[in-house]
Amino acid sequence: MTSKDERLAFLEEMKDVRRIRKANRAETTTPKELTPGHLERQRAAVDMPVRDNNPLTSSMVEPLTARDVLSWQRPGVQHGVFKKLRLGHYAIEARLDLHRMTVEEARREVFSFINDCVRYGLRSVIILHGKGERNPDGIAQIKSHLAKWLPELDSVLAFHSAQKHHGGTGAVYVMVRKGDRDKQRNREIHGGH
Template sequence: MKDEDDPSLFAQEVAGIKPLERGEVYLGKKGPAVDFQARKRAAVIAQEADSNHLSHDYVQKVLPNDMLEYKRPGVQDGVFKRLRQGKYAIESRLDLHRRTVAQARELVYQFAEDCLRNDIRVAVIVHGKGDRTPDPDNQATIKSYINKWLRDLDMVMAFHSAQRHHGGLGAVYVLFKKSEKARLENWEKHQKR
C-alpha cells in the first residue's frame, strides 16, 4: 500500500489541466502609486503623538498574593524601609479597579507624568489583587502589568506593596523622583545652613 503523499497521486489529480494563456490571467487593476515618504511621515507623527512607551504586550505574571517591591540603585535603604512601612504621607492616589489593560496603561502613564509635574513624591496605586477573576489564567493581570510598568518609568524610584490599611497586596506605594524644581529648592535650602 502506497502512502497518500505519493507523487503519482498528485500527477493523477492534475492530469488534464492546462496552463492559462497570458491574456486569461487577471492580475487586478494597478492602483495609484504608493507614497512611501508620506506613510513614513504619518508613522513618525503617530509615534510622537503617543509618547507612552509602556508596553501592553507579554508580561511576566505575578500571583494575587505576591508582594511587589522594587528599588532603583541609589535609593537609600532607610528611605525604602519607610516607603515599605507606609510612613510617608500619600500625596496622590490612582484606583485601577474595573479597568482594562489598555485603560490602565494610559492612566498609569498620565498619573506618573502628573505626579512628577506637580512635585508629588509618594503616591499609592490601587490595582486590586485580581483574585476574584473566575479564569485562573487572567488573575492578577493588572497587578502584573503594574509590576512591569513601574519598573519601566524613569521617574519611579521605588515601589512596594502597601500596608493593609492602604490596600495591602492590592495596592502599591510609589516613590517618584524629585522634579528639577524640587531638587533645586532642596539644594538651595541646604546651602543656606
C-alpha cells in the same frame, strides 16, 4: 421738542435705510465639494500613525496572583528610605485607582499619573490595582502589568505592596523622583551646587 416731533425727526433720518433681506448669520454649512488640499490632508492623517510617547510596554508580562507582593527599588535608594516606604510611613500625597480599567486604559493612566506627580512635586503616592481575585484564571492582570511598567519609568524610584489598611497586595506604594524644579529649590535652600 415733543415726542411727535422726535418721532418725525427720527423717521426723516431713517428714510434711506433699507431692511436686510438675508439673515445676519454666518454660513455654517460645510462645502459639498472636497478640495484637493482637503483630500490630501485627509489622506495624510490616515497614513500617518499617531505617535505614542508612552514607553510602557504591554508584552511579555510575568503573571502575578492576588497574594504576590510587589517590591522593587532602583539602585541608590537608601535602605531606610525603602523600609519607610514598605511600611507605609510616608504620607500618601495622591492616589490612582485602576479598578475596572482595561490594561490599555491603565497603561495610559499610570503614565499620565506618574508624570503629573513629578510635575506637581508629589513624592509618595499609592496606586490601587486590585488583587484580581475574581478573575477565573487567578491572574491579576493590572497588577502583573504594573509590576513591569513601574520600573520602566525613570521617575519611579521604588515601589512596594501596601500595608493591609491601605489595600495590601491590591495596592502599591510608589516613591517618585523629584522634578527639576524641586531639586533646584532644595539646592537653593541647602546651598548645594
